[in-house]
Amino acid sequence: MTNLNLSDEWNGILLKLKKWARINSPWAIHYNSGSCNGCDIEILATLTPRYDAERLGVKLQGSPRHADVLICTGPVTLQSRDRLRRIYEQMPDPKFVVAVGSCAISGGVFQGCYNVVGHIDEVIPVDAYVPGCPPRPEAIIDGLVKLLTALKQGDPPPTERPTELELENYDAATI
Amino acid sequence: MDSVVNVAALLVFPGGLFVIAAGLFYEWIDRKIIARLQNRLGPRWFQPFADTVKLLAKEEIVPERVNPILFVALPLTALAGALTAALYVPMAGLKPAFSFPGDLIVTVYMLSLLTLCTGLAGATTRDRFSLVGATRTLTQLFAYEAPFLLALLGPAIAAGSWQISEITAYTETHVWILVTQPIGFIVALIGLMGKLELPPFDSPEAETEIVAGALTEYSGRGLAIFHLGKGVELVIGLTLITSFYLGGLSNPLAFVLKTVGLLVVLAALQSLMTRLRIDQTVGLWWRYGALLVLVQWLILFVIQIV
Numbered sequence A: 001m002t003n004l005n006l007s008d009e010w011n012g013i014l015l016k017l018k019k020w021a022r023i024n025s026p027w028a029i030h031y032n033s034g035s036c037n038g039c040d041i042e043i044l045a046t047l048t049p050r051y052d053a054e055r056l057g058v059k060l061q062g063s064p065r066h067a068d069v070l071i072c073t074g075p076v077t078l079q080s081r082d083r084l085r086r087i088y089e090q091m092p093d094p095k096f097v098v099a100v101g102s103c104a105i106s107g108g109v110f111q112g113c114y115n116v117v118g119h120i121d122e123v124i125p126v127d128a129y130v131p132g133c134p135p136r137p138e139a140i141i142d143g144l145v146k147l148l149t150a151l152k153q154g155d156p157p158p159t160e161r162p163t164e165l166e167l168e169n170y171d172a173a174t175i
Numbered sequence B: 001m002d003s004v005v006n007v008a009a010l011l012v013f014p015g016g017l018f019v020i021a022a023g024l025f026y027e028w029i030d031r032k033i034i035a036r037l038q039n040r041l042g043p044r045w046f047q048p049f050a051d052t053v054k055l056l057a058k059e060e061i062v063p064e065r066v067n068p069i070l071f072v073a074l075p076l077t078a079l080a081g082a083l084t085a086a087l088y089v090p091m092a093g094l095k096p097a098f099s100f101p102g103d104l105i106v107t108v109y110m111l112s113l114l115t116l117c118t119g120l121a122g123a124t125t126r127d128r129f130s131l132v133g134a135t136r137t138l139t140q141l142f143a144y145e146a147p148f149l150l151a152l153l154g155p156a157i158a159a160g161s162w163q164i165s166e167i168t169a170y171t172e173t174h175v176w177i178l179v180t181q182p183i184g185f186i187v188a189l190i191g192l193m194g195k196l197e198l199p200p201f202d203s204p205e206a207e208t209e210i211v212a213g214a215l216t217e218y219s220g221r222g223l224a225i226f227h228l229g230k231g232v233e234l235v236i237g238l239t240l241i242t243s244f245y246l247g248g249l250s251n252p253l254a255f256v257l258k259t260v261g262l263l264v265v266l267a268a269l270q271s272l273m274t275r276l277r278i279d280q281t282v283g284l285w286w287r288y289g290a291l292l293v294l295v296q297w298l299i300l301f302v303i304q305i306v
Helices: A008-024 A038-047 A078-090 A102-106 A137-152 A164-169 B002-011 B016-037 B047-056 B068-086 B103-124 B128-159 B164-173 B182-195 B221-245 B252-272 B278-305
Strands: A027-032 A069-073 A096-100 A116-118 A128-130
Touching: A008 A137, A008 B047, A027 A038, A027 A078, A038 A069, A038 A096, A038 A137, A069 A078, A069 A102, A069 A137, A078 A116, A096 A102, A096 A137, A128 A137, B002 B016, B016 B047, B016 B068, B016 B221, B016 B252, B047 B221, B068 B103, B068 B221, B103 B128, B103 B164, B103 B182, B103 B221, B128 B164, B128 B182, B128 B221, B128 B278, B164 B221, B182 B221, B182 B252, B182 B278, B221 B252
Parallel strands: A027 A069, A069 A096, A096 A128
Antiparallel strands: none
16 A cells, blocks of 8 residues: 555655554453463453443453554463463464563562462563553553554554553552 | 346446345345344445455455366356346346246245355365265255245246236235135245345354355355355345235335245244254155145135136
8 A cells, every 4th residue: 555656745644544543443362471360360350341342342352363562461381471472473474462460561479389380571572561460440441542542643552561560559449 | 228228227326236136135134133133233234245345355265175167166056046036036126127937936936046056165175064965055056945945936827927026916906825825935035034045044154063054165255155146145035926826016115025025924933943864854845745735725726717
């Protein structure tokens, strides 16, 4: 499409349309790479009628080929490392990763276990972090909205891990 | 001049753009009603459009060991079949763009092209989930196709013609066929649900069992085109059933009111029922659907002879 000598203006409109569609339709896939299931239950709660993520365009997909956002929970165990990487590589570009829960951010209580590789971004690049053990559904929606806002402003999504201080100061009750 | 009108009929109205836009809009109504019935807010009005644009702008992955020509051509064939079917139905309450004796059969089989292409798309990829999905899609096709066609032929027999425009002219001037052939209406409605793979007949794409069924390996453009095709099929199916059973479509207002009314019934049925296993689906169709519609035909013949 871009090679067809389209004028810059037309290209700009197309880019805007693409960005608008991308922000308004984040289809998600959920993968648990070794979590205790606490975060997974909260993610499912986010999708239930009480919080209704579909009003933001979020739809849970079964196939990685259909998804835009990979929602990861838990530390990465030795066994699930290859699977996590494979799921990430099966997703078509552009793709984003949201790490949900303390274990996904730092390894949590599983840090240093003999069968644990570590946190998510030792295996795949992460775009947004949602701290909490487990994070409330409001926090998960907040993390997703922050990811989408970053996309809207055209900034590169925040890929730096939160510092220990930020994690300590984070108060789930304020959300 | 004639050729300009024909090209417009193919690309803008009633084929092409109009029916695609209508498909997206009806998909939104469907999702919104289901959301409201589940006590949710539901998607915003532009949601299906945003989904489609996003999918079109995404990378399309052609998996390994797949025939790339077939992989790209199947969704296009499916959408083309659905759009062709739109030319023969009284879209928006106006006269069909093209018409010839026996176009009812052509329309019904053009609609089946989408299901057939979905099945083939699943069977060409080497993924086990899409293979299972393809098997189920094609099994379901053989289950609902005959009763659905028989149910649509009921009004055709009453009107004495297999031409959609003549049947519509008949239904507009007579009492609603829903009243005279209630069994046929029920079978046609449930046949449409089977055709569109809506719950409770969604075992071919059961996301809790087989990921996404036959379309598991499709990403980006192919998936978007299959989605569009399904929306188009929804609109055409609703138009066919309303024009046959609900007293015809004499003007655009009647078209909108009747098809949306029917869509509300479809959405309510979807949120009421849970998924049937594939063997239960096939059993339902052949044990009850086909039998019921044959009973309907028998009554019809007896009345016509007497």
